[in-house]
Amino acid sequence: MCYEAIHALTQHHMLTVKEEKDLLSSLPLSQSCSEAESAIVLAVYETRVNKYSSPSEPLTQPAAPLASNADFITAQAEKLYYNCNFAQCYRLTQEVLKKDPYHTGCLPIHVSCLVELKQSNSKNEQARRYLSKATALDRVFGPAWIAYGHSFAAENEHDQAMAAYFKAAQLMKGCHLPLLYIGMEYGLTNNPKFAEKFFKEALEIAPEDPFVLHELGVVAFSNQEYVSADVYLRRAVALVEESGVVVVPEKWAALLNNLAHNCRKLQKYEEALHFHQQALRLCPGVSSTYSALGLVQSLLGDYEAAVVALHKALSLHRDDTTATTLLTTVMEQLMTQTPAFQGDDNVPQLDLPSELVGTDTNTSDITPASAEDPLSDTNLLGSSIGQPVMHSSDVGGDSLSHTESQSSALIIEDMVMDDQSP
DSSP, X not given: OOHHHHHHHHHTTOSOHHHHXXXXXXXXXXXXXXXXXXXXXHHHHHTTSOOSSSTTSOOOOOOGGGTTOHHHHHHHHHXXXXXXXXXXXXXHHHHHHHHOTTOTTHHHHHHHHHHHTTOSOOOHHHHHHHHHHHHHHOTTOHHHHHHHHHHHHTTTOHHHHHHHHHHHHHXXXXXXXXXXXXXXXXXXXXXXHHHHHHHHHHHHHOTTOHHHHHHHHHHHHHTTOHHHHHHHHHHHHHHHHTTOOSSOOGGGHHHHHHHHHHHHHTTOHHHHHHHHHHHXXXXXXXXXXXXXXXXXHHHTTOHXXXXXXXXHHHHHOTTOHHHHHHHHHHHHHHHHHSOSSSSGGGSOOOOOOHHHHOSOOOOTTOOOOOOSSOOOHHHHHOGGGOSOOEEESSTTSXXXXXXXXXXXXXXXXXXXXXXXXX
16 A cells, blocks of 8 residues: 555544554555565554544654654654643744745644644634635545634534534544534533533544543533543543653643542542642642632631632632632631630630629630531532533633644533633
């Protein structure tokens, strides 16, 4: 099979990951090439297979003469992009475009990196006109249909977005991204059953994609299936950690927060605290994370730390109603459990005339106020705030692609928090 045939199959995403691997393994390279030549040819072919289904899997190292080849550098940049390592990816695409400003494989990745690095002008109307023209010029170019759908999703036009994603799904039979985005749109329109259906179809094509696992975890959480959600979310975190990056990209702060929310529902408060703190290290300026941290600290009985976290949340977002409500409840709890004076020896003795206080001034039988019940999600925030609400971190935001990839992660905000995830 010639290189052009493999390129045609992979460019239009006609094969699944397994089918691509089976195709490469079936090539009779040893019959027509030497061992060294076979290794080079196989390395060239492997640059064409999809890389987003299992982004943590490393690329085959090219032979020394090909190390500076633009196609190999582009393949490495694409792998970095799907690992959300946008800064390093951007450096590699710049290197390629300096040599070849019109490299057709590198340009889409470079533009996607610019979007992820917030170097776009965010003019959706103009973008939509260009994308509409692109789909008219090449009706079978699937990534253009995905980006076209993103332009509608950014303005919450869900029906038009789903129509574009369905068209992409018809064209890209071996790609899971259109199915992922269709599921997202169903989730945003409050149709979790259909969302779960498409997420599971995407998982069959790309079982190692943390984005898909994250979305399934959100759906399970919304259905109050917390054990299933825990499995999906922990698997997604494990895949992110296996990607080999030294520093986890801030894109995954939403995943850590969602896992913490789910741990809280399972009453694993220490783990919830740990994951919220990890999320804060990635994105330290998000008020909703501080609100969630304050809730977990209050459930652990550390009211003073909870007050500090909630004040921090309000300093970042003064209109955070969740933090305000929670802070009032925690302050009341703190006042009932904190004595006016620390230690009996420090309490000043006050002798009042008996005619002012009555004949009996003995206060030894007075019972101090205390909390009737330990705090829980319900009596902290009220039963009406206990229902999970799903939000999308990127649809409606600045990102336009995951292939073109946006971090689709739906944010679990069961405390009606402000969604400021990356």
